[in-house]
Amino acid sequence: MADGQRIDFRTEPSRYRHWRLAFDGAVATVTMDVDERGGLVPGYELKLNSYDLGVDIELYDAVQRLRFEHPEVRAVVLTGGKEKVFCAGANIRMLAASSHPWKVNFCKFTNETRNGMEDASANSGQTYLAALNGTASGGGYELALACEHIMLVDDRSSAVSLPELPLLGVLPGTGGLTRVVDKRHVRRDLADYFSTRAEGVTGAKAVRWRLVDEAVPRPVWDETVAARAAELAARSNRPAGAQGLELTELTKVRTDENIDYLYVRTQIDHDRGVAEITVLGPETDAPADADADADDVHAQGARFWPLALTRELDDLILDLRTNEPEIGTWVLRTHGDSDRVLAYDALLLENADDWLVKEILLYLGRTLKRLDVTSRSLIALVEPGSCFAGSLLELALAADRSFQLTGVFEELDPDAEPAAITLGRINFGRLPMGNGLSRLATRFYGDDESLAAAANAEGKALGASEAETLGLVTFVPDDIDWDEEVRIAVEERASFSPDALTGLEANYRFAGPETLETKIFGRLSAWQNWIFTRPNASGPDGALRVYGTGKRADFDRKRV
Amino acid sequence: MTTAADYSEKIPNNVELHEDRRLQRALESWQPNFLSWWESMGPTLPTQDVYLRTAVNVGREGWAHFGHVAMRDYRWGIFLAERDPDRRIGFGQHRGEPAWQQVPGEYRADLQRLIVIQGDTEPASVEQQRNLGATAPSLYDLRNLFQVNVEEGRHLWAMVYLLHAHFGRDGREEAELLLHRNSGSLESPRILGAFNEETPDWLSFFMFTYFTDRDGKYQLGTLKESAFDPLSRTCEFMLKEESHHMFVGTTGIDRIVARTAQLMREHETDDVVAYGAIPLNTIQKYLNFHYSVSLDLFGSETSTNVANYFTAGIKGRWAEGRRKDDHRLTDDSFLVDALIDGNVGQTEVAALVGLNTDLRREYIGDCQNGVNRWNRILQEADLPQRLRLPHIAFNRRVGAFSGIEATPEGELVSAEEWERREGEFLPTDVDKTYVRSLMKPVHERGRIAAWIAPPRVGINGRPFEYEYVHLA
DSSP: OOGGGSOOOOOOGGGOSSEEEEEETTEEEEEEOOOTTOOSSSSOOOGGGEEOHHHHHHHHHHHHHHHHHOTTOOEEEEEESSSSEEEOEEOHHHHHHSOHHHHHHHHHHHHHHHHHHHHHHHHSSOEEEEEESSEEETHHHHHHHTSSEEEEEESSSOEEEOOIIIIISSOOTTTHHHIIIIITOOOHHHHHHHTTOTTOEEHHHHHHTTSSSEEEEGGGHHHHHHHHHHHHHHTOOOOTTOOOOOOOOOOOEEOSSEEEOSSEEEEEETTTTEEEEEEEOOSSOOOOSTTOOHHHHHHHGGGSHHHHHHHHHHHHHHHHHHHOTTOOEEEEEEESOHHHHHHHHHHHHHTTTSHHHHHHHHHHHHHHHHHHTOSSEEEEEEOTTOOEEGGGHHHHHHSSEEEEOBSOOTTTOTTSOOOOEEOOGGGTTTSOOTTSSOHHHHHTTTOHHHHHHHHHTTTOEEOHHHHHHTTSOSBOOBHHHHHHHHHHHHHHHHHSOHHHHHHHHHHHHTOSOOOHHHIIIIIIHHHHHHHHHSHHHHSTTSHHHHTTTTOOOOOOOOOO | OOOHHHHHHHSOBSSOGGGOHHHHHHHHHHHHHHHHHHHHHSOOSOEEEEEEEEOOOSSTTTTOEEEEEOGGGOOOOBOOOOOOTTOBOOSSTTTTSBOBSSOOGGGHHHHHHHHHHHHHHHHHHHHHTTTGGGGOSSHHHHHHHHHHHHHHHHHHHHHHHHHHHHSHHHHHHHHHHHHHSOTTOSSSOOSSGGGGSOOOSHHHHHHIIIIIHHHHHHHHHHHHTOSBHHHHHHHHHHHHHHHHHHHHHHHHHHHHHHHHHHHHHHHTOSOOGGGTOOOHHHHHHHHHHHHHHHHHTTOOSOOHHHHHHHHHTSSOOTTGGGOOSOSSOTTOEEEEEEEETTEEEEEEEEGGGGHHHHHHHHHHHHHHHHHHHHHHHHHHTTOOOOOOOOOTTTTOOSSTTTTSEEOTTOOEEOHHHHHHHHHHHSOOHHHHHHHHHHOOOOOSTTOOOTTSOOOSSOGGGOOTTSOOEEEO
């Protein structure tokens, strides 16, 4: 992809085309007012507050900034800037014209943003309230479902609906079906009826069926929304008088072959289909004297290593996923001082009650989850000089396979310290996966003995054979075998069917219990992605393709 | 620390072993296991030394280096044919690209599997033949047996070299397993069925080296075409040695036929049993057996695996370079043997899936040459009898004809009839017992058993009477 066509996920409020942010004490209002002509690519108009990836990139940015830059905000009102309609969901013409990989990647990102909103409500003391001042259909209603509280204007015409199935022959792809029953506890038969009824459900019935929390008459709409927002804000434990930090623009150098930030370096090998990602540990010691505390973190702001690194990783994942679909294997390395990494982790854990520190931990958690649901093969290489310790060890634990060098590279640096990995306290539950378990607990699911053995090894620099014995790495070749073993593993991976690999990895990465998130990324997305590729949706006479042409979809009636 | 010189001394090679730490370490741990395998599974007859050819180089001089050596001091070497730096892939979807010097990750599993299967057959025949030394008809033959054995051992080395040098830890584990599977073992038999039968007598040995080793020749010939250059070069050199094994088989059967023909003429009888020789009919039955079993080694008439191997460039056709087609075969068709309405016939398939049949046909043509040669001996003795290759459907257990029974002439018969007449076609217990009864060792120099004629010439210009083996 040429430079001009790459999607950049970096933005900030002054550049928004589709959203307005307003602040009133503890309440922020995020108003969706999509610029019809502001589509990311030509070929469609974003009518009726429908959205595309560009709209969602801005929403994601807004959600992030609210958390980091506005500690004073305790409730977020999400509302629409158009008459009669809150949001019509993802733009259909955009979907119909998009390639399958684009659709899937787009849905994944929107899902992640919605999960992030729920994370803010649940863990940040920043509760989202959907103020549906008009009809919310499809993705618009799904956006509302990601909020803690849903208000629908009761004007006898505004409705909530999931019309994907009857109108488009696909599913609501961003968590709608799951959230309706799992989160809002709508009865399944009513949910079934609701999801086949294109016009949706209005007012009191929507409340009765639990599709929304309240239906509010138009005359008292504004004051009721304000009152509800104030109530939700009052539940927050955000500190008073805290100072936000500025999420300054990331320093990023992007070429066809490289994506470089301060702490993350990436080389893209298009011939092999491989991205070699190196994460750099902290350049300086963590503030570690006896009275080191959250103030030091606040003082460093966006330069604070864990935050800076997380932002870079986040941007990198999104960039690679969106712009480099043919780079199917990501090779993960780290470089730096493990003790420093662990010291930064300790600083975070000891000050986890501080709002900013908490936000950093939550953000790191979300970013690692992003890695978990990334449809790329992840291979971690633990070499001398690496710092797979604590939080950074999560990268190796997120990988599908890992290699740790036994000994050192005799010819490169015979005096190097052999590669080691170190478990830290942070690995035991502070950075959970979508299934609610730590990556370690998921790795050793049903094997308490191995998990306990890992716990006993906390804090110890583990050489290759110890790490292998503990089941923390997959292979431990020595320097004589290293190059060949790694080369062959990567080449072989690249030769397999990318679709089958995506399925394989998604199945093995998420052992253990189902949660809302795993259902959305597993069950719902898998079904949706299958339906997307079927002729009944995307064939020449499929429902998605003929929508808006006046033609009727011609279905192959066989049930599969 | 072992010095570089030591390596080329202990393990003659042209792969620059002294520079390759990985290979050195791999072979260091493998070699003792190989030697203990040789001690426990190799030839049982104790010898002081044997007049053997040792390859010390791939050149004309180097590969035929003769001398008396104690068997356990035999220097198993690693030799690849000279590298052609401009070599290009000759077939399949990568045709025209430079040959691979490294294993492409994409084809790791397939290449490793092919090498393991090939490697598994090499030590298997040593195991199958381990007791034959005790019944050798002459020192000359005894020496040939040992030569075949050490070279099969070297071929194992060649395959192990590839596994060690190119397949990482997996490859080393597979190399180890090559020594742990044993011919005829119940727990861990050799991979291919034909290599789990003991070679009970010298007639079987000669038949084996003629027919079954010839299968090996054709398999090596297809691997010689491989895009994976180290495999190609290894097989090219192995083919040279393999042709000696077939020489042992060809001339062995020559000499048995000549001896039988001589006695038939002298005594004007077909029944040479009275004179301690092997009747032509028995020779034919052994031939029937070994030929048909070897045909099975080529697998089913059609194979998608082999089609994939071809397209990938990892296994070609016999004499690929001499074929006059596009070397991709994506649009070609091919007639393969098939059972049509219960009768032997042919059916058209995509050329790519018919490659097993193609290779088997090349093999059959080659086998016929030996038969013609033996028939010339009969002709020169003015005898009317002739040996012949049995029909392709005869005694097959693999492929299209595995479900039917056919006589050596190709006449389809019922299972009952087959069972009744089997003794006409294949060696019976009586035949085998008789052949075994002839297997008395003749270990005095210059002498030979009564059932086989002496060779016309000895080894390396030495006379037949030469002391090829010093027994312990």
